[in-house]
Amino acid sequence: MNELPNPLTPADCDLTGYRWMPLDVIRVIDSDTFGISTGDEFKTAFRLWAKSWQQVPAASLPDDDRVLAHLAGLSENLPKWKKVRAVALRGFIKCSDGRLYHPVIAEKAIEAMGKREAHVEREESEQSRQQRYRERRKQMFETLRAHGIVVPMSTKMDELERLVASLPASPTVTDETKSVTESVTDETPGDVTHDASATSQPRAGHGYDMDTDMDSDKDSKPKGSNGRVGDSDATCVRATPGALSAAMRKHGVNSQPGDPRIQAAADAGMTVETITAATLEAKGKKPNEAIKPGYVLAIANAWHAEASAPKPAAAAQQPRLNPEEQRRAVSDANAAAWLASTTPATDPNVIDMEH
Known part of the structure; x- marks a missing residue:
């Protein structure tokens, strides 16, 4: 007795979601079935081919004559x-x-199954790539906000990368520096640096010009300031007009610390990081033009205003009255109106006792 062959497609070969089936027209018209069949026979054969494509396993049919x-x-x-x-x-x-x-339909079904698995893998890979892209954008927005820079959520990826790359690098603390700092701190009274920010001194990379800006810094630095701007900018250093001016000059924008607009920006709590980012933004928008300080300040002020704008308060909801409270309120209003002789003539809830 001859043993039956194994199934030609895997048991989980499911193509029910595919509304198409590849048709090798050369193999069909050269086949014996095409040559010997009548119109009704070939029509029925083609229908059964299509039905087998939608069965599980694909390319198979049940061996039941009624089915x-x-x-x-x-x-x-x-x-x-x-x-x-x-x-x-x-x-x-x-x-x-x-x-x-x-056999022929089974061959095509196995090919389609492989393409389907590859398509699913590509879809999963694309979803993973988009997730990593969203997470990276979120991280860059948080990094910029931590440096006092607030940009629109619609900012393109290359612009975000440019702004993040322009941020000053954090200084590295070595063991030798740490030991020297600790020895000096131990000998320094605690009330001297109690309220001073750890980043209140100008750092390398901010473009601070000690020769030209020292005098203006002394005159413009707010007295009694702890170097912090509001609650949302707690990690940002309040910059002086000289520091803001130097940040613009570092990137080729001719500005002076005595400019009233720069002094106003410093008084408003503008940070060096925001001015640096605004300068780069201005140069990116007008790469072939000479950038003026007013244009840079307009961009920075717009970002600063957006970050400082208060959120709209939720409207207070009036308590809802039950039917008894509503009737009592109407009655009290009618009584007050009658006593004041200002009863509305068209109010259907008021009874005119004189007519």
Whole structure:
């Protein structure tokens, strides 16, 4: 007794979501089935090929004559089914799982299954890439806000990367520096640096010009300031007009610390980081033009205003009255109106006692 072959497609070969089936037209028109079949026989054969594509496993049909007649669309015309059955099922073979498989359709089904798995992998990879992209944008926005720079959420990725790259690098603390700092701190009274910010001194990379800006710094630095600007900018250093001016000059913008607009920006709590980012933004928008301080300050002030804008308060909701409270309120209003002789003539809730 001959053993039946194994199924030609895996048991989990499911192509029910695919509304298309590849058709090798050369193999079809050169096949014996195409050559010997009548119109009704070939029509039924093609219908069964398409039905097998949507079965699980794909490329198979159940070995049940009544079900086959139903799939062929001839369940109401069994004599016709018996007439076309032999040619319509030509090429199908019975396998060990008890189902009928078509070798050519099985070959195409396995190819489609591989392409489907590759498509799913690409979709998952794309979703992962987009997730990493969103997380990186979120991290860059948080980094800029930590340096006092607030940019619109619609800012493009290359602009965010440019702004983040322009931020000053954090200084590295070595063991030798740490030991020297600790020894000096131990000998310094605690009330001298109690309220001073750890970053209150100008740092390298900010473009601070000690020769030209020292005098203006002394005159413009707010007295009694602890170097912090509001609650939202707690980690940002309040800059002097000289520092803001130097930050612009560092990137080729001719500005002076005595400019009233720069002094006003310093008084408003503008940071060096914000001015630096605004300068780079201005140069990016007008790469072939000479940038003026007013244009830089306009960009920085717009960012500063957006960051400082108060959030709208939620409207207070009036308590809802139950029916009894509503009737009492109407009655009290009618009584007050009558006593004041200002009863509305058109109020349907007021009874005119004189008519």
